[in-house]
Amino acid sequence: MTIQAQGMSHRRELGANGLLSWIMTVDHKRIGILYLFSAFIFFLVGGTEALLMRIQLAQPDNKFLSPEAYNQIFTMHGTTMIFLVVMPLAAGFGNYLVPLMIGARDMAFPKLNALSYWTFLFGGVFMYSSFLFGGAPNDGWFSYAPLTEKLYSPTHGMDFWVMGILMLGLATTIGSINFIVTIIQLRAPGMTLTKIPLFVWTTFVTSFLAVFSLPSLTTAVLLLLLDRQLGAHFYNTAEGGTALLWQHLFWFFGHPEVYILILPAMGIVSMVIPVFSSKPLFGYAAVVFSTIAIGFLGFTVWAHHMFATGMPTVSLLFFSADSFLIGVPTGVKIFAWMGTMWKGKLRFTSPMLFAIGFVALFLIGGLDGIHLAVVPVDWQITDSYYVVAHIHYVLFGGAIFGIFSGIYYWFPKMTGRLLNESLGKWHFWLLFIGMNLVFMPMHVLGIEGMPRRIYTYGPGRGWELWNFVETIGAFIIAVGIALFVINYIVTMLKAPTHEEDPWDGFTLEWTTSSPPPAYNFAEIPSVRSRRPLWDRKHPELADWRNEA
Numbered sequence: 001m002t003i004q005a006q007g008m009s010h011r012r013e014l015g016a017n018g019l020l021s022w023i024m025t026v027d028h029k030r031i032g033i034l035y036l037f038s039a040f041i042f043f044l045v046g047g048t049e050a051l052l053m054r055i056q057l058a059q060p061d062n063k064f065l066s067p068e069a070y071n072q073i074f075t076m077h078g079t080t081m082i083f084l085v086v087m088p089l090a091a092g093f094g095n096y097l098v099p100l101m102i103g104a105r106d107m108a109f110p111k112l113n114a115l116s117y118w119t120f121l122f123g124g125v126f127m128y129s130s131f132l133f134g135g136a137p138n139d140g141w142f143s144y145a146p147l148t149e150k151l152y153s154p155t156h157g158m159d160f161w162v163m164g165i166l167m168l169g170l171a172t173t174i175g176s177i178n179f180i181v182t183i184i185q186l187r188a189p190g191m192t193l194t195k196i197p198l199f200v201w202t203t204f205v206t207s208f209l210a211v212f213s214l215p216s217l218t219t220a221v222l223l224l225l226l227d228r229q230l231g232a233h234f235y236n237t238a239e240g241g242t243a244l245l246w247q248h249l250f251w252f253f254g255h256p257e258v259y260i261l262i263l264p265a266m267g268i269v270s271m272v273i274p275v276f277s278s279k280p281l282f283g284y285a286a287v288v289f290s291t292i293a294i295g296f297l298g299f300t301v302w303a304h305h306m307f308a309t310g311m312p313t314v315s316l317l318f319f320s321a322d323s324f325l326i327g328v329p330t331g332v333k334i335f336a337w338m339g340t341m342w343k344g345k346l347r348f349t350s351p352m353l354f355a356i357g358f359v360a361l362f363l364i365g366g367l368d369g370i371h372l373a374v375v376p377v378d379w380q381i382t383d384s385y386y387v388v389a390h391i392h393y394v395l396f397g398g399a400i401f402g403i404f405s406g407i408y409y410w411f412p413k414m415t416g417r418l419l420n421e422s423l424g425k426w427h428f429w430l431l432f433i434g435m436n437l438v439f440m441p442m443h444v445l446g447i448e449g450m451p452r453r454i455y456t457y458g459p460g461r462g463w464e465l466w467n468f469v470e471t472i473g474a475f476i477i478a479v480g481i482a483l484f485v486i487n488y489i490v491t492m493l494k495a496p497t498h499e500e501d502p503w504d505g506f507t508l509e510w511t512t513s514s515p516p517p518a519y520n521f522a523e524i525p526s527v528r529s530r531r532p533l534w535d536r537k538h539p540e541l542a543d544w545r546n547e548a
Contacts, residue, residue: 088120101508209256248303338359
């Protein structure tokens with residue numbers, strides 16, 4: 001063990017247990033766990049909000065929630081799931097795994113790493129504290145102008161939302177810069193860009209997306225704050241402003257944000273499928289280039305959210321064509337995952353099931369997106385439940401399933417314990433069935449004309465059955481999540497096994513103990529291929545003998 005490693009270990013041993021050690025930590029692994037735990041708490045809150053909405057919509061003219069309460073819950077559900085759940089869950093995995101995967105002892109800026117987490121947590125708590133001060137924001141997670149102006153939203157809820165978004169954006173920007181510097185500067189000897197694990201690649205591209213897209217959102221909410229607090233009129237058409245300015249600024253962030261949310265899950269799936277197929281990833285270089293292509297193209301399609309706003313024909317044609325084009329690199333990834341599984345020795349463990357579920361459900365969401373890229377089709381269903389189905393197949397069926405795959409896969413690395421496989425498979429099937437019961441009927445409702453963003457609907461429209469089925473599906477999902485919580489609690493009550501490599505993994509994080517020591521590696525490892533642990537286990541079949 002090196003002197004530096006001994007010193008880091010000694011500092012970790014001083015007060016290694018107890019609440020204060022977690023509050024004061026700058027260890028990337030602990031910060032990653034804090035991100036994951038906090039985001040999961042917000043996930044339970046956002047899921048409860050979703051259940052309340054589904055109960056309200058289960059039957060026509062329901063009085064379970066008032067219009068005001070529904071709008072507040074609706075707004076906070078979307079905001080929570082995007083900004084307080086999926087983004088920080090990805091940050092949690094990135095914090096824990098990126099240094100381990102690239103052979104580093106910590107992130108490049110450990111104190112900034114801690115600052116990023118606490119800024120995120122304070123921003124989330126601050127946003128939810130609006131319920132205690134006159135009501136939460138009630139204009140939707142997209143906060144379209146001019147409904148957010150003081151005239152239409154006189155409470156302080158929207159001000160809390162604006163300040164919370166600013167804090168969350170700051171946290172994400174700090175964390176993203178940290179990831180970029182860490183990946184560029186701290187890679188192990190021999191780990192060239194062509195040997196970086198796919199999860200590290202997706203984290204890298206995601207970080208650039210965040211750094212370059214968040215200024216647009218920051219500008220949008222600052223202008224809104226000036227409108228509300230200082231009497232400016234950036235979004236007030238009657239005073240020379242324009243509500244469309246908000247849409248352009250918001251969606252210039254909002255569409256890259258879709259890939260900020262989904263790319264880390266794609267990276268997780270790209271790590272899990274090869275391990276449980278007992279094969280290297282098919283088309284590694286193509287997957288890397290498709291990730292980079294998604295990063296660039298993600299900034300060129302924002303206006304497909306605005307087809308119904310009266311855009312010029314040239315703009316409609318450009319953004320429609322570009323929306324088709326961005327499906328190409330995504331299709332490359334899907335074929336790569338399928339090619340990896342083809343003729344592989346598949347092991348249908350919980351991580352693998354969630355990874356396969358991700359591929360299937362995300363494919364449905366992607367095909368929905370192709371439909372919405374057709375301008376005349378979009379005009380018909382843009383404000384219907386069809387779009388609700390699309391976003392949830394992408395972000396729940398995609399991002400959340402990918403994240404659960406990662407939780408089951410790396411849980412032994414983080415805790416030294418394996419989650420119960422039987423409960424894990426029950427968890428998967430309940431989520432998979434519940435997910436499709438909730439969101440597949442929304443396609444039908446959207447085509448039948450049910451508008452989104454409504455708190456109730458009248459009888460006799462033919463929507464009652466599908467809404468009731470969706471509510472049943474929501475409760476099935478809730479049972480699945482409850483099983484996961486039980487699985488977690490029961491597993492953590494057991495003694496750790498400290499098995500270093502329970503899945504027969506390929507990458508550097510599995511070369512250390514489980515959980516890893518504070519210093520990660522006693523000696524910085526050298527890398528000769530994309531699967532360094534495979535090379536150690538099978539020197540006669542080492543990848544470096546064949547990789548270009």
